[in-house]
Amino acid sequence: MEIKLGIIGFGFMGHEHANMMQTLDEISLKAVCDTDTSQLEDAPEGVERYTNVETMLEKADINTVIISVPNPLHIEMVTKCAAAGKNIICEKPAAMTVKEFDEMVEIAEKAGVHFTVHQQRRWDVDYRTMKEVYDQKLLGDIYIIKSQLYGFNGNMHDWHIYPEMGGGMLYDWGVHLIDQIAQMVDSKILTVYADLKNVINKNVDDYFKIIFEFANHITAEIELGTYYLTPKRAWFIGGSTGSAVIDGTFRAQGNTEGKIVRTKHLLESVPGKLTMTSAGPTRSFGEPEPGLLYEEELPEVHTEHRDFFVNYINARKGLEEDAIRLSEVRRVLCLMDAVRKSSATGKAVEFEK
Ligand SMILES: NC(=O)c1ccc[n+]([C@@H]2O[C@H](COP(=O)([O-])OP(=O)(O)OC[C@H]3O[C@@H](n4cnc5c(N)ncnc54)[C@H](O)[C@@H]3O)[C@@H](O)[C@H]2O)c1
Structure with missing residues (x-):
């Protein structure tokens, strides 16, 4: 499956992710979204820019999202992305509480989308x-x-x-x-x-x-x-x-x-x-x-941190196990x-x- 990516929250980490994608042939960055338009100004050429998550989820040609908004917004974004059928890579800390994390896992499971957390360290x-x-x-x-x-x-x-x-x-x-x-x-x-x-x-x-x-x-x-x-x-x-x-x-x-x-x-x-x-x-x-x-x-x-995404790609192809297990994130x-x-x-x- 071709990984077609949208980034939600195009601040510090969103930009880091966009740079990283330039090193990965198997993920194509299609869209970025940030409520602050000034953050979108230097989005890579050819990448669609959105200021509203729902619009990006509806219109952009993406099947995977990276969520890199501030921590309390992760659960809202996970809920929206799962409802739109997108696979999710969420920034750490995945959730503010264990209860919130359990809800996220359940939401992703029910929607049948893959959910993981960016623990690149x-x-x-x-x-x-x-x-x-x-x-x-x-x-x-x-x-x-x-x-x-x-x-x-x-x-x-x-x-x-x-x-x-x-x-x-x-x-x-x-x-x-x-x-x-x-x-x-x-x-x-x-x-x-x-x-x-x-x-x-x-x-x-x-x-x-x-x-x-x-x-x-x-x-x-x-x-x-x-x-x-x-x-x-x-x-x-x-x-x-x-x-x-x-x-x-x-x-x-x-x-x-x-x-x-x-x-x-x-x-x-x-x-x-x-x-x-x-x-x-x-x-x-x-x-x-x-x-x-x-x-x-x-x-x-x-x-190198890129290995997080190499594992992500290989795991989606069924070549490797996901290196980040949700049970580990929960622990x-x-x-x-x-x-x-x-x-x-x-x-x-x-x-x-
Ligand atoms: N894995 C790591 O090493 C690492 C490093 C830094 C940050 N992070 C994580 O990344 C996440 C973001 O941190 P950051 O430092 O990039 O923050 P940041 O403030 O630089 O960027 C967050 C961006 O989200 C945007 N945003 C806020 N609400 C939004 C909404 N409703 N819709 C769309 N965009 C919205 C903001 O305008 C901002 O540009 C946090 O969860 C943080 O913990 C992870």
Whole structure:
């Protein structure tokens, strides 16, 4: 089936999608729709422009839509597109609540249209690199995974400052960061502990730390700060036979400024030798003896956000399974509820116990 696409909401992400389509022969962008006419001015040549969704759904020669309007409007657009018989790719967060998401899934099922969510950060280079470390069991028994994203601006842009618009960082980056960890660690999540803060933005969260306790004894920690004046995107995985670290700046081409570090021998019969450090004497945390630690390269991965759409195309041809399962999207929304509950109560919340 030829994929003939319309984009609803031609703002930041709508434009990103239009650019992406130029790299994909098997999807033809036919129409874009935005209530703000200024957004439509630079739509690609030959692409129809609409200011009203119903009109686009009725008139444009499309069988698939990407929904990239602000979060609370997703359900309205899903309802309209499903009624018009269009397959749907919805931006993340798919829904404001789990209940809303369930309704969307039911609406799409009843209408017999395909419904998926654009979780393209499953194809981030840094994430895929660390997932490879995990999948290949390069570090023995893993005990900790940390995923950190720090920015310096503090203030949020546009509608992200309004709670009723689904603003705040949990709805924004939180969805991606939680999804990555939930995809990486193939185990039940027993408990969720979270701390959501308002540092600069008084109405929506702009800092969070989330700790997941998995049934396979791994602890995962996600920390995001929008006003954290040492900007970076970093990962750390600690295992019984080594540590893997990515500690770099955030770059379009991915960020794999990292390494695996191992010890030449396990510290079994170490004499309790005293070392003097700037923090005083220590027997365990001084400088390692020369040659004790050695480094390996992180695994190389070849991945890009375009792979989301490559999978989408192949899945429509029946060549692959959909990489994004609706049950996974739902689980992330449930985890976000647990995050809010834990932050509000100050207590860890049982999740899949
Ligand atoms: N996957 C990702 O990495 C990623 C990144 C950024 C944003 N997003 C998501 O994409 C969606 C849009 O975010 P954005 O940053 O592009 O926002 P944006 O404000 O830049 O664009 C949204 C556009 O929707 C238009 N719009 C609003 N109401 C409309 C309506 N009724 N009909 C048609 N158009 C309408 C607005 O005029 C605007 O141009 C959000 O759900 C957001 O979470 C996803």
